[in-house]
C-alpha cells in the first residue's frame with residue numbers, strides 16, 4: 367500500500383566521469399530515461415557542467431565553497447533519490463566523484479543540520495566498465511564513503527555493467543534485455559525507497 371500523502375519520488379542521476387563518450391555517463395542518462403518511461407520524474411546532470419577545484423582547506427577558507435557545490439547540493443535537495451554511476455579507477459572511486467562528494471558535504475546553508483542533504487535522500491549505485499566485473503569493486507568504496515563517512519542511506523541493490531564497450535545500441539539502450547531489467551529493478555526500488563523515506 368502506498369501513502370497517498372507521500373510526495374512523488376524525483377530521481378537525480380549523475381556519473382563520476384566527465385569523458386565525452388563515458389560509459390558511466392551513458393548509463394546514468396539511460397537510468398533517467400528508464401525512470402521517465404516508468405512515470406518517475408528524473409533528471410540527468412553531467413558533472414562537466416559543475417567543475418570544481420580539488421578540495422583544499424585553505425582555498426575553502428579564503429574563497430568559500432564553489433558555487434557549483436551549492437548548485438549540486440540544491441539539485442540533490444530538489445530530488446528525493448539519487449543514483450550515482452561511477453567508473454572504477456584502480457578498484458576504487460574516481461577522483462572527480464570523491465572531490466564532488468567532499469565539496470558538497472561541506473555545503474551547509476543556514477538552518478541545515480550537517481550533511482542534511484545526504485542524510486535525507488536515498489542513494490543507489492551503478493557502474494560500467496570495459497572489464498569483466500563492470501566496476502563492481504569501485505562501488506564498495508563509493509558505498510563506504512556514503513554510508514560510513516556521510517551517514518547516507520544506500521540501497522543494497524546495485525547494478526554493474528561489464529564489457530560496456532559492446533553493451534549499448536545506437537540509441538543508448540542496453541542490448542541485453544536481462545541487464546535492462548536488472549537496472550530497471552534498481553531504479554524502481556530507488557523510487558519506492560525515496561517515497562517511503564519522504565512519507
Ligand SMILES: Cc1cc2nc3c(=O)[nH]c(=O)nc-3n(C[C@H](O)[C@H](O)[C@H](O)COP(=O)(O)O)c2cc1C
Pocket residue numbers: 383384385387388389390391453454455456457458494495496497498499500501
Ligand atoms: C586510472 C584508471 C584506472 C582504471 N582502473 C580500472 C579498474 O580498476 N577496473 C576497471 O574495470 N577499469 C579500470 N579502468 C578503466 C575504466 O573502467 C575505463 O576507462 C572506463 O571507460 C572509465 O569510465 P568512463 O567510460 O565512464 O569514463 C581504469 C581507468 C583509468 C583511467
